[in-house]
Amino acid sequence: MPERVDLRLPLRADLVDEQPYGAPQLDVAHLLNVNENPYAPPEAVVRDIADSVAAAATTLNRYPDREFLDLRADLAGYLAGESAAEGLTAHHIWAANGSNEVMLHLLQAFGGPGRTVMSFAPTYSMYPEYARDSLTEWVAGTRRADHTLDTGEVIAQIEKVRPAVVLLASPNNPTGTALPLADTRAIAQACASTGPGGAATVLVIDEAYAEFRRDGTPSALTVLGEYPHLAVARTMSKAFALAGARVGYLAAAPELIDCLRIVRLPYHLSAVTQTVARAALRHTGALQAQVAQLREERDACVTWLREQGFTVADTDANFALFGTFDDRHAVWQGLLQKGVLIRETGPEGYLRVSIGTAEDMAAFRGALKEVTGR
Ligand SMILES: *Cc1c(COP(=O)(O)O)cnc(C)c1O
Numbered sequence: 001m002p003e004r005v006d007l008r009l010p011l012r013a014d015l016v017d018e019q020p021y022g023a024p025q026l027d028v029a030h031l032l033n034v035n036e037n038p039y040a041p042p043e044a045v046v047r048d049i050a051d052s053v054a055a056a057a058t059t060l061n062r063y064p065d066r067e068f069l070d071l072r073a074d075l076a077g078y079l080a081g082e083s084a085a086e087g088l089t090a091h092h093i094w095a096a097n098g099s100n101e102v103m104l105h106l107l108q109a110f111g112g113p114g115r116t117v118m119s120f121a122p123t124y125s126m127y128p129e130y131a132r133d134s135l136t137e138w139v140a141g142t143r144r145a146d147h148t149l150d151t152g153e154v155i156a157q158i159e160k161v162r163p164a165v166v167l168l169a170s171p172n173n174p175t176g177t178a179l180p181l182a183d184t185r186a187i188a189q190a191c192a193s194t195g196p197g198g199a200a201t202v203l204v205i206d207e208a209y210a211e212f213r214r215d216g217t218p219s220a221l222t223v224l225g226e227y228p229h230l231a232v233a234r235t236m237s238k239a240f241a242l243a244g245a246r247v248g249y250l251a252a253a254p255e256l257i258d259c260l261r262i263v264r265l266p267y268h269l270s271a272v273t274q275t276v277a278r279a280a281l282r283h284t285g286a287l288q289a290q291v292a293q294l295r296e297e298r299d300a301c302v303t304w305l306r307e308q309g310f311t312v313a314d315t316d317a318n319f320a321l322f323g324t325f326d327d328r329h330a331v332w333q334g335l336l337q338k339g340v341l342i343r344e345t346g347p348e349g350y351l352r353v354s355i356g357t358a359e360d361m362a363a364f365r366g367a368l369k370e371v372t373g374r
Contacts, residue, residue, distance in 0.1 A: 099248025176315025
């Protein structure tokens with residue numbers, strides 16, 4: 001072995017002491033910590049995906065379709081049916097390796113040095129990371145004590161901070177509560193000239209859990225046509241049971257999509273990913289067959305937790321935030337010892353449980369009773 005040269009790597013000063021982000025990936029019986037769909041894709045879907053990938057493999061010597069207009073058209077068709085969104089075409093859609101990458105593209109295009117991105121805590125823990133990675137200043141605004149947004153207050157905070165981008169998850173993670181459409185509209189209207197140099201603030205509604213929303217909760221997609229600065233992000237990771245494929249997307253005006261096309265890496269969406277996503281979209285019904293069941297399981301879980309005396313935020317997602325605990329880490333640890341992995345996240349004293357199968361939820365209820373003695 002030659003002697004090793006002694007040196008220091010020039011890691012960016014703001015990254016020194018940072019840890020790679022991620023929830024623990026542990027091998028336990030009941031995985032209720034990252035809001036995955038607990039149901040594996042059905043056999044017929046698996047076969048179609050495998051056959052489609054085999055066909056795509058014959059041309060893997062070539063770079064994939066950089067604009068992936070076929071996939072974008074399929075996604076536009078899906079959204080039109082799912083959310084009664086009108087007038088969507090392939091040119092209104094963008095996609096990437098998870099909606100995490102879609103949102104990174106948004107910050108690469110609209111954020112950057114001297115600019116600010118804003119969200120309202122508690123919310124998705126990845127948002128500050130996109131800010132850091134795109135050298136955009138991060139500002140966390142505040143919510144009401146019950147974790148809902150006070151629209152007047154939100155608008156006042158936006159007018160003061162003047163961010164280039166506002167990220168709002170609806171349903172929010174980790175609280176689960178959806179943003180009423182009237183609030184989305186009011187905030188979108190206020191964002192028309194609150195951005196850098198009097199430009200608009202790009203308003204991103206992150207609807208990763210939209211398919212789980214309760215009846216009568218409309219998607220922000222229904223007002224997309226009114227606001228050229230509105231982007232609605234979705235993912236195939238949750239309701240579609242396709243977290244492993246890494247496919248996220250957004251809908252927005254074509255002018256906004258064109259801005260994202262500038263910053264994407266060439267061929268960022270592999271031919272395999274495009275093929276898998278298109279195959280999955282041919283089986284939307286089968287893949288989402290369990291969404292209704294998961295919503296029922298969620299509502300039952302919320303009712304049960306409240307009966308036990310816990311505080312639970314209203315939820316339109318496939319998870320519930322509940323508490324409060326003097327020592328939440330001890331409860332999390334106790335559940336883990338019984339084979340139930342949930343998430344230690346959100347406001348102090350709260351825990352978040354993803355909704356699993358009936359069997360998962362029975363295990364969760366049993367373990368929680370034992371651990372808390374309720
Ligand atoms: C899970 C989740 C996403 C989706 O991430 P992917 O990269 O698409 O897997 C986006 N936003 C929120 C708030 C989430 O909880």
